[in-house]
Amino acid sequence: MSLIHKTAAELGALIAAGEVSSVEVAEAHLDRMAEAEPKINAFLHVDRETTLAQARVVDDRLRSGERLGPLAGVPVAHKDIFATRDMPTTAASKILEGWRPPYDATVTGRLREAGLVILGKTNLDEFAMGSSTENSAYGVTRNPWDLTRVPGGSSGGSSAAVAAYEAPLSTGTDTGGSIRQPASVTGIVGMKPTYGGSSRYGLIAFASSLDTPGPFARNVLDAALLQEAFSGHDPLDSTSIDAPVPSVVEAARTADVAGMRIGVVKEFAGEGYQPGVLARFHEVVQLLESLGAKVVEVSCPSFATALPAYYLIAPSECSSNLARFDAMRYGLRVGDDGTRSAEEVMALTRAAGFGPEVKRRIMLGTYALSSGYYDAYYGQAQKVRTVISREFEAAFHQVDALVSPTTPTTAFPIGERADDPIAMYLADLCTIPSNLAGNAAISVPCGLADEDGLPVGLQIMAPVLGDDRCYRVGAAVEKALESRWGGGLLSKAPAL
Amino acid sequence: MSAITRDEVAHLARLSRLALTDDELDHYATQLGAIIESVAKVAEVAAEDVPPSSHALPLTNVFRADEVRPSLTPEQALSGAPAVEDDRFRVPRILGEEA
Numbered sequence A: 001m002s003l004i005h006k007t008a009a010e011l012g013a014l015i016a017a018g019e020v021s022s023v024e025v026a027e028a029h030l031d032r033m034a035e036a037e038p039k040i041n042a043f044l045h046v047d048r049e050t051t052l053a054q055a056r057v058v059d060d061r062l063r064s065g066e067r068l069g070p071l072a073g074v075p076v077a078h079k080d081i082f083a084t085r086d087m088p089t090t091a092a093s094k095i096l097e098g099w100r101p102p103y104d105a106t107v108t109g110r111l112r113e114a115g116l117v118i119l120g121k122t123n124l125d126e127f128a129m130g131s132s133t134e135n136s137a138y139g140v141t142r143n144p145w146d147l148t149r150v151p152g153g154s155s156g157g158s159s160a161a162v163a164a165y166e167a168p169l170s171t172g173t174d175t176g177g178s179i180r181q182p183a184s185v186t187g188i189v190g191m192k193p194t195y196g197g198s199s200r201y202g203l204i205a206f207a208s209s210l211d212t213p214g215p216f217a218r219n220v221l222d223a224a225l226l227q228e229a230f231s232g233h234d235p236l237d238s239t240s241i242d243a244p245v246p247s248v249v250e251a252a253r254t255a256d257v258a259g260m261r262i263g264v265v266k267e268f269a270g271e272g273y274q275p276g277v278l279a280r281f282h283e284v285v286q287l288l289e290s291l292g293a294k295v296v297e298v299s300c301p302s303f304a305t306a307l308p309a310y311y312l313i314a315p316s317e318c319s320s321n322l323a324r325f326d327a328m329r330y331g332l333r334v335g336d337d338g339t340r341s342a343e344e345v346m347a348l349t350r351a352a353g354f355g356p357e358v359k360r361r362i363m364l365g366t367y368a369l370s371s372g373y374y375d376a377y378y379g380q381a382q383k384v385r386t387v388i389s390r391e392f393e394a395a396f397h398q399v400d401a402l403v404s405p406t407t408p409t410t411a412f413p414i415g416e417r418a419d420d421p422i423a424m425y426l427a428d429l430c431t432i433p434s435n436l437a438g439n440a441a442i443s444v445p446c447g448l449a450d451e452d453g454l455p456v457g458l459q460i461m462a463p464v465l466g467d468d469r470c471y472r473v474g475a476a477v478e479k480a481l482e483s484r485w486g487g488g489l490l491s492k493a494p495a496l
Numbered sequence B: 001m002s003a004i005t006r007d008e009v010a011h012l013a014r015l016s017r018l019a020l021t022d023d024e025l026d027h028y029a030t031q032l033g034a035i036i037e038s039v040a041k042v043a044e045v046a047a048e049d050v051p052p053s054s055h056a057l058p059l060t061n062v063f064r065a066d067e068v069r070p071s072l073t074p075e076q077a078l079s080g081a082p083a084v085e086d087d088r089f090r091v092p093r094i095l096g097e098e099a
Helices: A008-016 A022-039 A046-062 A106-114 A156-163 A180-186 A221-231 A248-252 A275-290 A301-324 A343-353 A356-369 A375-398 A421-428 A432-437 A465-485 B004-016 B022-044
Strands: A043-045 A075-079 A117-122 A170-175 A190-194 A212-217 A263-265 A293-300 A401-405 A441-449 A455-462
Touching: A008 A022, A008 A221, A022 A046, A022 A075, A022 A117, A043 A156, A043 A170, A043 A401, A046 A117, A075 A106, A075 A156, A106 A117, A106 A221, A106 A263, A106 A432, A106 B004, A117 A156, A156 A170, A156 A212, A170 A190, A170 A221, A180 A441, A180 A455, A190 A221, A190 A465, A212 A221, A221 A248, A221 A441, A248 B004, A275 A293, A275 A441, A275 A455, A275 A465, A293 A356, A293 A375, A301 A356, A301 A375, A301 A421, A301 A432, A301 B022, A343 A465, A356 A375, A356 B004, A356 B022, A375 A432, A375 B022, A401 A465, A421 A455, A421 B022, B004 B022
Parallel strands: A075 A117, A075 A170, A263 A293, A263 A401
Antiparallel strands: A043 A117, A170 A212, A190 A212, A190 A441, A401 A455, A441 A455
16 A cells, blocks of 8 residues: 555554665655645645755654654644745735744644644635635635535645545634535544644634644544644633643544443534435444444534524634734735825725635624624624523533534535625534634545435534543544444545 | 625725725725625624623733733844844834924
8 A cells, every 4th residue: 555545644654664664665655746736736835945945854863763743754734824924825825825823733843843844834714714615815725526626624624635536634723614514525634623722822713712732643543633733721822721731643543432321412403404415324224233332313403503603703703813914014015106094005905805705704803892782783692692502511510522414515516606605604603613612623525425425424512621532533433434334435436 | 786896895995904996995805795795694692681702711900910021022023024124123104204
């Protein structure tokens, strides 16, 4: 088997044993990128020499006897919303074109400390606002399963890179589903850790009370290894949880649901859900029962209002966070001809530098926060947030984990929802409640929809700091399905 | 009838420091109107007696020790600036003619 088809755990073991070098593994992936990128466009920035230099350093550290983690020398694709000292960081926006941060994000730094080799920066919806990667200022990323379809979003470059074997691992951020939904529609694993479990320091902010870094991988164990590598308390992030990281790697190796109580969220079905998605979901629920889980139906009636609450809270926070792009200290400045005032330059720069979705959300947030509307919109949305958290708490008294489809449909065609924001927002219907409540949730592949032959994802939700349960259930499902399929779901994907 | 008028969008654009064209104002008035109508569903949740959550975690006022630590050099801090003069950010005029 070629190096690009190996799991991250296998690559880490081969590198540690000296059977293959980190440089060889990086070269194999860079070669794959050269072949796949003209079709996929997953990366915004790749620099072969920077990547190989990192790999050489890891090889030297290992040869000198330094003990690094299980992913030392393994390549990772890094979402272009994390600050990286040695590579541009753009958030896929024109307003940050070519910007090089003077510091590393905490997640970036921890990847480096663990000896991971950053292959490049991946495409996303501008400032992580979107569900298709079509809102990137630098062109759309294509789904490796069908090049006419979206790879999900906002972390669509990260999901496509892993699904196309350009990288064994990638990073993402999940504010309303931006890791789980792209993982679902590209047939890979994507995890949103508990909010505060992974650091936001150096992550370009979209909605600070929701933004959560997390891993993508082609299997559950690899995702757990990556999450463990970059998680844990960070004093530079005031909402970082000062508690031990849940034992996610051990849980991924346990892969056993016998005796677990699993709840099916009743509200996540019906109108708007693709029949092929529901069919695969119902099969996997039966599978969980056959593996010894006790499955019950759970009702969370307020989850139906999570989407509208989210589209008040996230834009409100975004309108405040994106005020920092003022054309004064870094990034784009247009119209500074010596006659215009700072405010005029600011308004011209922001109009030229932000794309349509970002402008929509800034204005929507400004509206929701304005006096006269605040109580009815933002204030009420924050109360709904409390109601949703309470419904989760009540549900987790009855069951150990909740399950639902990750997203109501498979990957939709490029362009289909691009100018219909409300249709686009529906992609995050099932993922948003866990962002509002801050609990852990993962998406794992559960088959292909009959109508279109495209991947379907199973979402597993666990309580705050119950990340290990997501991995335990996810690994059990993966093990049973892969033995049924005779391999991973991606082995069914068409050749590029 | 849209939930938001073109004039209201123009006001939001001014508050948001976005210099929008007339065409954009029309386009956003329609789209924002539709979005505002759809998010108004939050009012259907009975939540009078429920406290708001700004946040998912029970955290308040996290402080760090007040001690001098290394930080960015002036060169690093200015490295992404659109215009620099004498180790400072150079900005367009911030006061009006009459000031």
